[in-house]
Amino acid sequence: MKFYAAQIDAIAEALLNIFMNGAYADREIARILKADKRRGSKDRAFIAEHTYGVVRYYRLYSHLAGDEPRSKEDWWRLIGIHLLLNGYDELPPWREFAGLDAAEINAQLATARNNRALRESIPDWLDEVGEEQLGADWTATIGALNEQAPVVLRVNRLKSDPATVTTSLAAEGIVVESISGDALLVTERKNLFATKAFKNGLFEVQDFSSQQAAPALEVEPGHTVIDACAGAGGKSLHLAALMQNKGRLLSLDIHGWKLDELKRRARRNGVANLETRPITSSKIIKRLTEKADRVLLDVPCSGLGVLRRNPDAKWKLSPDVIDRVVAEQQQILSGYGRMVKPGGKMVYATCSILPRENERQVEEFLASEAGKDWTLEHRQSFLPQRDGYDGFFVSRLSKTS
Numbered sequence: 587m588k589f590y591a592a593q594i595d596a597i598a599e600a601l602l603n604i605f606m607n608g609a610y611a612d613r614e615i616a617r618i619l620k621a622d623k624r625r626g627s628k629d630r631a632f633i634a635e636h637t638y639g640v641v642r643y644y645r646l647y648s649h650l651a652g653d654e655p656r657s658k659e660d661w662w663r664l665i666g667i668h669l670l671l672n673g674y675d676e677l678p679p680w681r682e683f684a685g686l687d688a689a690e691i692n693a694q695l696a697t698a699r700n701n702r703a704l705r706e707s708i709p710d711w712l713d714e715v716g717e718e719q720l721g722a723d724w725t726a727t728i729g730a731l732n733e734q735a736p737v738v739l740r741v742n743r744l745k746s747d748p749a750t751v752t753t754s755l756a757a758e759g760i761v762v763e764s765i766s767g768d769a770l771l772v773t774e775r776k777n778l779f780a781t782k783a784f785k786n787g788l789f790e791v792q793d794f795s796s797q798q799a800a801p802a803l804e805v806e807p808g809h810t811v812i813d814a815c816a817g818a819g820g821k822s823l824h825l826a827a828l829m830q831n832k833g834r835l836l837s838l839d840i841h842g843w844k845l846d847e848l849k850r851r852a853r854r855n856g857v858a859n860l861e862t863r864p865i866t867s868s869k870i871i872k873r874l875t876e877k878a879d880r881v882l883l884d885v886p887c888s889g890l891g892v893l894r895r896n897p898d899a900k901w902k903l904s905p906d907v908i909d910r911v912v913a914e915q916q917q918i919l920s921g922y923g924r925m926v927k928p929g930g931k932m933v934y935a936t937c938s939i940l941p942r943e944n945e946r947q948v949e950e951f952l953a954s955e956a957g958k959d960w961t962l963e964h965r966q967s968f969l970p971q972r973d974g975y976d977g978f979f980v981s982r983l984s985k986t987s
């Protein structure tokens with residue numbers, strides 16, 4: 587397995603920007619790959635995979651290197667350590683890799699393994715929060731959150747069906763397996779976005795856990811449905827398909843630019859019943875009082891259930907950020923529940939694994955004044971080590987008629 591200095595340099599540049607300049611890993615990798623169009627698919631995959639690899643094990647590798655990286659040369663050394671531990675037994679005799687010895691690094695690693703926070707490469711505060719929140723499940727959960735995430739598709743029933751998508755992708759060399767219903771597992775990493783099936787809106791890339799949110803809302807064709815934290819609309823698109831394009835789907839978010847992206851995706855998906863509206867003031871919510879049969883609250887959260895996809899969140903989160911997000915979630919639950927008609931339902935969902943953001947939030951809401959007309963109908967949490975997909979939480983509540 588050969589690699590080139592230019593690849594390592596691109597990874598080091600991405601890491602510098604992610605850790606020193608606060609760039610998001612996915613956007614930074616996309617930027618680096620776009621900057622040099624001559625790169626082939628293997629080259630691109632190498633850069634993406636190993637940038638994520640170092641982001642994921644930043645703390646562990648810094649420990650093995652003896653210090654946190656500051657210069658680009660330091661980042662080269664971290665990348666060298668990562669490669670030595672990931673199947674590249676010998677490194678090229680480049681100056682930046684001088685003194686990196688596989689046997690020595692493996693010996694240090696054996697000692698580091700006794701410390702969970704170091705081994706799993708997470709901040710100490712996060713290890714304490716995880717243990718306090720998940721108890722005996724935490725060790726397996728954080729271990730699973732460091733693995734590579736599976737790639738899952740959701741077939742768009744407005745345009746296609748699982749058999750047609752499977753055949754169409756096979757014609758382009760992409761093999762998928764059925765998970766259940768409209769969910770297909772991609773067995774080999776390939777560029778799905780370049781396929782004809784994707785360009786024609788036959789599927790969306792969406793984790794299996796996240797695909798559980800829209801069906802939990804029990805929408806029917808003809809309903810008025812509000813997706814109140816719609817973002818770029820992964821779940822709005824699913825709702826539109828379940829509504830068979832009939833009725834009214836209103837997608838809200840505080841960020842108008844995310845809704846613009848949703849509009850583009852909706853066109854590709856053949857969605858005809860969706861309207862977007864940025865939340866520019868509290869009046870937007872007030873005017874919608876008791877207007878909806880169904881409301882989806884896919885609230886902002888710590889994102890701890892999707893660390894496999896966004897490993898840089900480990901380094902960007904803090905106890906303060908989690909406290910802030912928990913307060914926002916309760917405000918959204920109590921404020922946005924007003925949009926549901928008597929007899930209607932709402933789903934509260936997060937991509938977090940912390941009961942504090944999940945079960946406890948729903949319990950606190952039900953015990954509050956705002957929650958007095960509500961009953962819990964269903965709740966389910968998904969853990970990566972147990973269920974195989976992203977950490978996720980979904981609950982459905984119904985409002986007294």
Ligand SMILES: C[S@@+](CC[C@H](N)C(=O)[O-])C[C@H]1O[C@@H](n2cnc3c(N)ncnc32)[C@H](O)[C@@H]1O
Nearest residue numbers: 814815816817818819820821839840884885886
């Ligand atoms: C978990 S993301 C939503 C993901 C989206 N539902 C999807 O499936 O692709 C949460 C969204 O809530 C939005 N948000 C944050 N605070 C909000 C608020 N007070 N009201 C409405 N949306 C909010 C964020 O901009 C973000 O897009």
